[in-house]
Amino acid sequence: MANKTILEVQNLTKFFNTPGGQLHAVDGVSFKIEEGKTLGIVGESGCGKSTTGRTILKLLEPTGGKILFDGQDITGYSRKQMRPLRQEMQMVFQDPFSSLDPRQTVMQLISEPIIEHKLLKSKAEIEARTLELMETVGLAERYVNTYPHELDGGRRQRIGIARALAVRPKLIVCDEPVSALDVSIQAQILNLLKKLQKDLGLTYIFITHDLSVVKYFSDDIAVMYLGQMVEKAPSDILFQNPIHPYTKALLSAIPLPIVGGDKPKRQLIKGEITSPVNLPDECRFMKRCDCVQECCKNGNPQLREVEPNHFVACSCV
Amino acid sequence: MAEDLVLDIKNLVVHYETEDADVHAVNGIDISIGKKRTLGLVGETGAGKTTTALSILNLVPNPPGVIKEGEIFLEGKDVLKMSSADLEKMRGNDVAMIFQDPMTALNPVMTVGDQIGESIAIHQNLSKKEAFEKAKEMLKMVGIAESRAYDYPHQFSGGMKQRVVIAIALACSPQLLIADEPTTALDVTIQAQVLELMKMLIQEQEMSMLLITHDLGVVAEVCEDVAVMYAGRIVEKGTADDVFNHMRHPYTEGLFDSLPNLKQRGEELVPIKGLMPDPSDLPPGCAFAPRCPYATEECSKAVPQLMPVDGSETHFVACSAYNHPEFRLRGNKDGK
Numbered sequence: 001m002a003n004k005t006i007l008e009v010q011n012l013t014k015f016f017n018t019p020g021g022q023l024h025a026v027d028g029v030s031f032k033i034e035e036g037k038t039l040g041i042v043g044e045s046g047c048g049k050s051t052t053g054r055t056i057l058k059l060l061e062p063t064g065g066k067i068l069f070d071g072q073d074i075t076g077y078s079r080k081q082m083r084p085l086r087q088e089m090q091m092v093f094q095d096p097f098s099s100l101d102p103r104q105t106v107m108q109l110i111s112e113p114i115i116e117h118k119l120l121k122s123k124a125e126i127e128a129r130t131l132e133l134m135e136t137v138g139l140a141e142r143y144v145n146t147y148p149h150e151l152d153g154g155r156r157q158r159i160g161i162a163r164a165l166a167v168r169p170k171l172i173v174c175d176e177p178v179s180a181l182d183v184s185i186q187a188q189i190l191n192l193l194k195k196l197q198k199d200l201g202l203t204y205i206f207i208t209h210d211l212s213v214v215k216y217f218s219d220d221i222a223v224m225y226l227g228q229m230v231e232k233a234p235s236d237i238l239f240q241n242p243i244h245p246y247t248k249a250l251l252s253a254i255p256l257p258i259v260g261g262d263k264p265k266r267q268l269i270k271g272e273i274t275s276p277v278n279l280p281d282e283c284r285f286m287k288r289c290d291c292v293q294e295c296c297k298n299g300n301p302q303l304r305e306v307e308p309n310h311f312v313a314c315s316c317v
Numbered sequence: 318m319a320e321d322l323v324l325d326i327k328n329l330v331v332h333y334e335t336e337d338a339d340v341h342a343v344n345g346i347d348i349s350i351g352k353k354r355t356l357g358l359v360g361e362t363g364a365g366k367t368t369t370a371l372s373i374l375n376l377v378p379n380p381p382g383v384i385k386e387g388e389i390f391l392e393g394k395d396v397l398k399m400s401s402a403d404l405e406k407m408r409g410n411d412v413a414m415i416f417q418d419p420m421t422a423l424n425p426v427m428t429v430g431d432q433i434g435e436s437i438a439i440h441q442n443l444s445k446k447e448a449f450e451k452a453k454e455m456l457k458m459v460g461i462a463e464s465r466a467y468d469y470p471h472q473f474s475g476g477m478k479q480r481v482v483i484a485i486a487l488a489c490s491p492q493l494l495i496a497d498e499p500t501t502a503l504d505v506t507i508q509a510q511v512l513e514l515m516k517m518l519i520q521e522q523e524m525s526m527l528l529i530t531h532d533l534g535v536v537a538e539v540c541e542d543v544a545v546m547y548a549g550r551i552v553e554k555g556t557a558d559d560v561f562n563h564m565r566h567p568y569t570e571g572l573f574d575s576l577p578n579l580k581q582r583g584e585e586l587v588p589i590k591g592l593m594p595d596p597s598d599l600p601p602g603c604a605f606a607p608r609c610p611y612a613t614e615e616c617s618k619a620v621p622q623l624m625p626v627d628g629s630e631t632h633f634v635a636c637s638a639y640n641h642p643e644f645r646l647r648g649n650k651d652g653k
Contacts, residue, residue: 044504044505044506044507045475045504152592154592182361182362182531183361183531183533183572183575183576184361184571184572184575184588184589185588185592186575186577186588187574187575187576187577187586187587187588187589188588188590190577190586191585191586191588194585209504209505211505212576212577213577215577216577216586217577249506250505250506252509253505253506253508253509254505254534255508255509255512255532255534255535255537255538256534256537256538257533257534257536257537257561257573257576258537258561259537259557259558259561259562260557260558260561260562263537266509266513268506268509268510268513269506269509269510270510272474272476272477272507273504
């Protein structure tokens, strides 16, 4: 595998101004992804994981920080400058029910990005490419003239993936791509995404709240809490040796489908995520943490490398 | 034994009769729940889980829903034969329901205290003031400060709202609690808190529960008995140990194989191929046969009935393959 860094994000911030004060949706997130790898971003609702994904693609203007894609600093790029880059980076959305135009057929939906980016000229070529894409994502040719409402969630998500693939991107941000699907269909889509990565050398940012899905899917995992990364490590290390109290709590909160035997005891986490508006300068997880010490009140801890490639933001570690 | 059953559903058949088609949502199911037992009803979208739950309260929207056949005994009384006055007394008092989405289950223009007090006032003949006092107690029980009884639903987070919904459901100490995907809309850490709370309250109040979910992890956490539903039929039922550790139905196996959390990274998931059949056009014989890796010609001839597994009193499976005594699932943990 090539070790070329395809995307680097440095100290990315995205604030929203609200009547109550500044909302820190993303607050100083940094990471790198190598080509062909998958970074999983996990966290609860409101932790800023989707905002991070959208800001990287510049669907939202970042407030601060730097986004380097393939070596270019795209942070200040205008919409026009971004346009050619849209072919390189794409997104797959969570809800296959609302992210597709209900008045377009499958053919129109999948060929839209090809036409929009003027990748192919003749009608015959466009049709051939659309059918090829449908085959790639496992949609039978007979659906070519159907509308989204005639299809189930899994097939709709396949259309979403085909649309993203149409421009031959290098990076795809998948924002909860399987959350709206049933387990048996979820497995089909996860297998498809994995196969595409192998065949086309795609790089993924995989945003989800479901730890079991990221574990299965990602090379590296970043755990987010209130706009910040609290722990970042290769997948295997994170699951074997979680260090941040929030990561531990998240892992132990997953209900395991095991009855009897060696079922681990659950460790509950108290309280709920606090408001990301006007945050004090202290550990953001402090109010829910079981092992708070004096040092937690002195400033917001930053990510530190505690063992090779394993970063944790906790003052107690 | 039968007297101990809080809920006993016999051969329930529910159809939705629309202009275009006759949708066979529930096709003859038998389930029962004993005193202080929790039954998990598992299945995918469209399996008929929610329709089953609504039938228990005789709340299937009619039209288009029609309960075609069957009996539903709630502590010995047939719900389907009750008068509407009796049904009204029963709902909320003997049986209560928790819905999936706490955001839409609450009235946005009523304080949560009034909402909890409402059912108490109706069923226990208390004044509004007394009911409000009791509502405060209920809030405390589900872990919310009493002072918040004067707040409106929008002032609560998702997890807190679900606690309020639980408080409403438990306000009249029902015998049976029906929880329809109670934690699906919540974050994992909040889900863990709510499940823990439900487990505790059910034990304290000696209730029975029917938990409807698609999440096998939640079932393992909370339920003693499990019934797996597919295309309107129960395909396997038994104790949690029976179904999780000695599963027999190919669909149950497929559900477990689709779960990513048991797998190591890189290992391919084994999804169930294809899709659930259209309930208005079910295949003849076993509805799972077209997706089943073990299916034989025999499977599409007759609908398999639930049969005891190896003479077990608790564990039943509906699969024609077991007509051949040597048949075993590939991944069977029994190792047979």
